[in-house]
Amino acid sequence: MDRIVLVENLNYSYPPLVPGDPVVDALQGISLTVRRGETLAVMGPSGAGKSTLCLALCAVVPHSTGGVFGGRVTICGQDTRTTTPAHLSACVGVVFQDPESQLFSATVEDEVAFGLESQGMLRDDMRQRVDWALGLVGMSDHRLRSPVVLSGGQKQRIAIAAAIATRPDLLILDEPTASLDPAGALEVVQALEGLRHETDCAQVVVTQDAELAAALADRVLLLDGGRVTHDLPAHEALRSPGLLTEHALFPPPLAVLNAYLQARSLPVDWRTVDEAVAGVRRLLGAEGTCRRS
Ligand SMILES: Nc1ncnc2c1ncn2[C@@H]1O[C@H](COP(=O)(O)OP(=O)(O)O)[C@@H](O)[C@H]1O
Ligand SMILES: [Mg+2]
Incomplete structure (x- = not known):
């Protein structure tokens, strides 16, 4: 199947934090597709709905959040209204901004193997898959170390290795470099560039960093106020300083x-x-x- 992500007229409102408060319309009339092998950068100001869109693509919205959901999100042919996040995790890998919050195993190799174990993979196959994933992010020499002692960039590369070890059809990265120093951010960008050549999964990368988008993305989706304002080839969006500054981005x-x-x-x-x-x-x-x- 070529079309990995299909979003059709998605509307989503979070439930009010306090009963009686107004609902927050986080996403309004969102439609998009992402094909196999394609990388979509999602960009826009804080509060635009970027993280909520990521949560909708892995079915956490609405299954874990509640709220009012309209339209349709289809991931690898599965309608998220009837597929749970756990079920979808077989074909979707997710990496969040803060590497600390995603790592919980005693060693790097246990961390990367975790998702494979829960899929019931055989030991030898698992070892090969862990080798492959760690090699892709340049972390093969660290497999027996504790994730706790790694730098921010190394931790995030382990989180990426763990997310790709299951060979997902869709990899979602929500601001993967935002909490890293420049050296760590560069390591992660290089790992993601390598990944693009080695896998044909679809990627959705949320970022405020136009340089990162230029390095990785085929297309740029600009969001503002929960709506898509532009869906453009990356080179077109990223060479328009006015368009980027309108969306609170540095060109x-x-x-x-x-x-x-x-x-x-x-x-x-x-x-x-x-x-x-x-x-x-x-x-x-x-x-x-x-x-x-
Ligand atoms: N759990 C939540 N409950 C209620 N409102 C939320 C929740 N998470 C985010 N929001 C609101 O939804 C809107 C979109 O947020 P978000 O998707 O986090 O934006 P972004 O990632 O672009 O900064 C914002 O108005 C935000 O305040
Ligand atoms: Mg966000």
Whole structure:
């Protein structure tokens, strides 16, 4: 099946925290698809509904949250209204923002094997699968360590290995780098880039980081106030500084530079810093302003 995620006119309201309070309309009229092998970045301001959408994709919304649910979410052909999160976990892996809250085993290999054990996998198969998952995130040398002693980036890579060990059709990552320092965030982005080449699962990555989206995403879904405002090819969304700032996102510096020069009738579209450096050299050289002898 090519279409892993199908969301049709999804509306969702959380129940009021205090009886009598107004309900919170978290998602309104959301429709989207994600195909096998495709990575969708979900972006937008805080409170836009990004995490709620993730919870709807793994059936936690509405099964564990209650509230008012309308429309339809179909994951790997299963309607989430009639499929529990536990049942769906066979084909959906989820990684949250805070790695601390997701790791609870004594060793890294136990952590990664946990989901496989609950699927009743044979020991030898399990060992191979743990090797594969740890290799993909570059953590093979740490299998006997306690997750507690690892850095934030390493912990998050273990959480990703645990989520992919079951070979899910859909991997959901809700702000996977938001609580990491720059070095840890880079480790996780590199692990996710490697994953894209090694598996063909569909990925939904929530992020506020346009650079991360540029590295990973095929498409960008922009949410605001619980609604989809744009669903665009990633290169189109991420080279529009105005669109990103409207959604409280910082545009990639190269996009700002490209837009600045385009507005001055210079038809540039530099994709990498190296391209930009070469392009600026050419421009300055052509105007004779940076020639040094
Ligand atoms: N458990 C909850 N109960 C009630 N309202 C919630 C709950 N979780 C989130 N919300 C509300 O739903 C809206 C969307 O929240 P969320 O999906 O967390 O947004 P984001 O991840 O984009 O920051 C917000 O108005 C938020 O306050
Ligand atoms: Mg969130």
